[in-house]
Every structure is written in C-alpha cells, then in structure tokens.
Amino acid sequence: MVPASSPLQNESLIASAFDLALRRGSVHPVLQPIVHLNGGAVSSFEVLARWTDETLGIIPPAVFIPIVEKRGLIAPLTSHLIREACSAAREWPGLFRLAFNISPLHFQDGEMPSLLEDAVRDARFPLARTQIEITETAVIGDLAAARATIDILRAKGVRILLDDFGTGYSSLSRLQALPFDKIKIDASFVGSMERSRDSRKIVSAVIGLGQNLGVPVVAEGVETVAQAAILIRLGCSFGQGWLFGRPVSMKEIPAILHERGTAPYDPPPRGLSISQRLAQLDAVYAAPLGLCFVSHDLRILSANPYFAAMMGQDAGTIVGLTIPEIDADVASHLRANLEHARRGEIILPRVWTLRPSKRRGLLIVTPACDEIGELLGLSLMVTDLSG
Numbered sequence: 001m002v003p004a005s006s007p008l009q010n011e012s013l014i015a016s017a018f019d020l021a022l023r024r025g026s027v028h029p030v031l032q033p034i035v036h037l038n039g040g041a042v043s044s045f046e047v048l049a050r051w052t053d054e055t056l057g058i059i060p061p062a063v064f065i066p067i068v069e070k071r072g073l074i075a076p077l078t079s080h081l082i083r084e085a086c087s088a089a090r091e092w093p094g095l096f097r098l099a100f101n102i103s104p105l106h107f108q109d110g111e112m113p114s115l116l117e118d119a120v121r122d123a124r125f126p127l128a129r130t131q132i133e134i135t136e137t138a139v140i141g142d143l144a145a146a147r148a149t150i151d152i153l154r155a156k157g158v159r160i161l162l163d164d165f166g167t168g169y170s171s172l173s174r175l176q177a178l179p180f181d182k183i184k185i186d187a188s189f190v191g192s193m194e195r196s197r198d199s200r201k202i203v204s205a206v207i208g209l210g211q212n213l214g215v216p217v218v219a220e221g222v223e224t225v226a227q228a229a230i231l232i233r234l235g236c237s238f239g240q241g242w243l244f245g246r247p248v249s250m251k252e253i254p255a256i257l258h259e260r261g262t263a264p265y266d267p268p269p270r271g272l273s274i275s276q277r278l279a280q281l282d283a284v285y286a287a288p289l290g291l292c293f294v295s296h297d298l299r300i301l302s303a304n305p306y307f308a309a310m311m312g313q314d315a316g317t318i319v320g321l322t323i324p325e326i327d328a329d330v331a332s333h334l335r336a337n338l339e340h341a342r343r344g345e346i347i348l349p350r351v352w353t354l355r356p357s358k359r360r361g362l363l364i365v366t367p368a369c370d371e372i373g374e375l376l377g378l379s380l381m382v383t384d385l386s387g
Helices: 009-022 060-069 074-089 111-122 143-155 174-177 187-191 199-212 225-234 250-260 276-284 303-311 329-341
Strands: 028-034 042-053 057-061 097-101 130-134 158-166 180-187 217-219 238-240 289-293 300-301 350-354 357-371 375-384
Touching: 009 028, 009 060, 009 074, 028 074, 028 250, 042 060, 042 074, 042 250, 057 250, 060 289, 074 097, 074 111, 074 250, 097 158, 111 130, 111 143, 143 158, 180 187, 180 350, 187 199, 187 225, 199 217, 199 225, 250 289, 250 300, 289 303, 303 375, 329 350, 329 357, 329 375
Parallel strands: 042 097, 097 130, 130 158, 158 180, 180 217, 217 238
Antiparallel strands: 028 042, 028 238, 042 057, 289 300, 289 375, 350 357, 357 375
16 A cells, blocks of 8 residues: 555656656566466467656556546557567567557547557557457447447457456446457456355356357466366366466566467367257257256256156156155165265265166266365266166
8 A cells, every 4th residue: 555645646746757757668568478278378468567767666557557547648658568568579489469458548539449550560560469458447338439449450450358357347238249359257256266166156157158159268367276277177268367477577578488388379269168068968868868966965956857767757847856755765875975975985886776666777976076176966877777
C-alpha cells in the first residue's frame, strides 16, 4: 500500500513525471510467457508496462495506468510498448504471438486499430502474430461499435482475447455476439482450485464453454504443478503464471525460447467438448452392459436401460432411487467398496445374483474421483452372465 504522505499519491506529479519518462524511454515493456499446458512450449508473451522513475522510484502499474488513462496518455504508452516489444521480438526465433493489453478507454477510440497497425509495422513485426487482450468493460457500452473494431482487427490478422473472464460483467451474450479468439480464466479461480470445489467447477465450466464454442482457453495465475495438472485434466489449452515464468525483461526472452521452444500458436481446443462427451456417453450407454453411477449415499445418479432391467426396475424411474431400496445385498457390498476406495485399496470384481431380476452378473466397481482425487462416488459395470 502506498503511504498517505507518499509522492505517489500526487496525481499531477505522476502525470508530469510520466510524460518525461515516456520521452526518455524510462517506461519499458516486460514479457510473461503463455505456454501450451501439454508440453510447455511458448505460445505467446503478454507485454506489460513497468516504470522506474529517477526521483519517485518504482511506480506500480496499478498506480500509474489509471492516471495515464485519465490524462489522455494511454495511446502514446501503448504505441511505445508495441514498438519496443515488436522491435526486439522480430529477432527472436520461433512462432509466437505478442499480446498487448488495450484499456477500455483506448479500445473505444476509433483510431486504436490504426495506431496498433502503425506501431507494429514500424517495428517490422508481422501484424498476424499479435493479439490484444480486452476486458468486458471495453465492450459493455456499445456492442455494435465493439464488433466493428474487432472485425477490423481480425481482418488484419490480429487475434482478440477476452481477459479476466468470470469476473465483473461476464456475459454469455457477449461471447455469442463478439468473435473472441481466446478466453482467459481469471487467476482468482485458478489460484483456489486446489482447496475449493466450487472454483474447480467454475474453471471446468469455462473450459467446457470454450470447447463448445471452439475457443481455446488460457488459465491465468498458474503457480503450482498441481494446478497445471488439474487444468490439463479439464482440457485447458494454455497456462500463464509463475509456474511457467514471471514477467521478465526482453533480454531474458531468448533464453526462455531456447529452453521451452515454441509451438503453433492457434491449435484447436484440446479434448472433447461437453456436448461431444455427452454424445460419447450416450453411445457407450447403449452397449449391452449394465452401467450406473452412484453417489456417496448410493443414490443412482445415472443408469442405462440394461442396468435398470438387471435390477428389475424401469429405465425411466430408476434414477433417483438408492441401491438399498432395490437390493440390500448389493448395497452392503457397495458400502464396503466405498471404504476400500477411501483407503485407496483395490476393488475386486465379483459375481453377484441380482435379487430383483434373479440374474447373475459380473459386477465391476470403479471409484470416480474429481480433478484432485476427491471421491465423488462409484461407477458400476455389470455384465449379464445368466445366458
């Protein structure tokens, strides 16, 4: 926190010092890698502004960016960062994009696309290897104008990334109306995934949304191997955070590229979308096997017609019943299986006579766990042996 007596509280002082710093080149870009979660190759670098003043010292972006916007200096700052980063990047090997944050105020300026194009071309860097990051605040006022700006940029090869999705004004209607090329999950959800099932559900939902829309998802704030593993399991395409690298000066980037390499920067989203998975499950559930999923209290959450028939039940009404209501012996067996699963022990198959239908079946029980290994219930597969 900035002390109340600090010169960083003086807006006019910062504004005048910034104008001089920009002309002297004291404001400079730092870059943070965004990597493919599968393999770790660099996909892009986010370009961020840093300022160390001779008199005021280090001035955080959270302090100077709002003042720069208010004083109408955001366009010169953005142009400066683009030229500096692109001039250095054209000498670096590999395929990667440079991502620039465009403030809501600047995005609404009709001259912004031309400024971006001029700055990139002055630096002799391919415009098609740039992308901009905007928050929903940038488009909330005039959706038609936002769409026109995005269309102009995308026609030139610039990719558009929706930043901090899940916070603020997050709206599905904007995802439908605007052609975003990537979605960024806010770091607050990623950072709490290991301890919060609700956060994991939100992250999973955003990734699934991206997969259904054909839009790759970037997870911000990835700091641990466990978080990366969860994201990979959920089908997230890209990660950004201290696990993969902090923001660094441009002179350090060649070493990062040498260590990690680069990969094509716009692959399709990995994994199946939610609707594709449901179609796959529908096909599997049509197989001549009894399939069922039960919760901790042995309540049937899903079951196919073969399982219902083996249990002597109607396929339309079995979901919602509990196994103890149908077959007490199978219920006792499954309770023991739950204890085995909690202790991490192997659950062996066994042949069982299902009392309601008098059929003999080979019952295979598999624990179902979430992304961090927390037990959700049991998956049952029954092969009819009566024939």
